[in-house]
Amino acid sequence: MTTPATVLFDLDGTLLDTAPDMGMAANRVLAEYNLPPLSQEQIYRHTSYGARGLLTAGFGDKAKEQDPIALRARFLHHYGQAICSGTTLYEGIETLLDLLEHQAIPWGIVTNKPEGLTHQLLTFFPRLQQAQVIVGADTYAHAKPHPLPLLEAAKTLNCAPEHCFYVGDIENDMLAARAANMGAAVAAWGYTGGDDVISKWEADHIFATPHHLSAFIGS
Known part of the structure; x- marks a missing residue:
């Protein structure tokens, strides 16, 4: 892709x-x-x-x-x-989001965290509140790995699914992306469990750090 x-x-x-x-x-x-x-x-x-x-x-x-x-x-x-006592933004995420905005690439958040708690948490991270769409586990009738949340997010952003990336750190994220006909990209900096686990997920891309994803998009 x-x-x-x-x-x-x-x-x-x-x-x-x-x-x-x-x-x-x-x-x-x-x-x-x-x-x-x-x-x-x-x-x-x-x-x-x-x-x-x-x-x-x-x-x-x-x-x-x-x-x-x-x-x-x-x-x-x-x-x-105590939703944000120790939570931090991963290094390189702000640079990645700056790049997306510089290249006029819309971005959004699709999580299995309840929508209310998601918005509560994002008040501590104004940069993430700038997402053009935010979908929680209870926003629609189904949560990931069902493709519905991803498809609705893409629809909100007026983008065909096949032109979207979904970036996540567990196999269910990759299952949801493939079911939605989106590019499945592993955030290997997250809670993935290691390279031997990721290799079984049939992802389209594996990015070791947010900087690697930035380099891919920048290229």
Whole structure:
């Protein structure tokens, strides 16, 4: 695929390193159940899978005994209370967004974070609030890996899907991109799990850093 006409981004593990705050919220839930906290390695491995991924890792075999809706509600409560204590923008993202805007390439965010929490978090990152479209997990009837959120985002930006890139850091992002007939680009700087895992995702492109993606678009 040549240089995209539009670029859509995942949020957690792609634009923002949210693992510190997501992990803190999960560990607060685990503490309520007298369970040990997740390690940093576990947090970074599961953050892109949200509350479900983190809490499943924390509860282990006991996860099936719990009410997933209640657990998720507790997680979201704690996360909303301290949504940006340790979250940071990945190095090179601002340069990448500057390049997209310089080249008049529209960009947006499609995440599986609830839309309300997404907007709450982005108040701390005004640069990301400049996205031309922002789609959360509950914006439409389906979330990723269903292609609907990506297709609706492309429609909002008046771009044919085949001329879009979707950039994300987990396999479900690549599945959603392929199902939407978009270029599937791996943000290998995120919570990917390593090169041996990425190689199985059948992505169109793998970018080691935001600077590598900038170089591709700039070329």
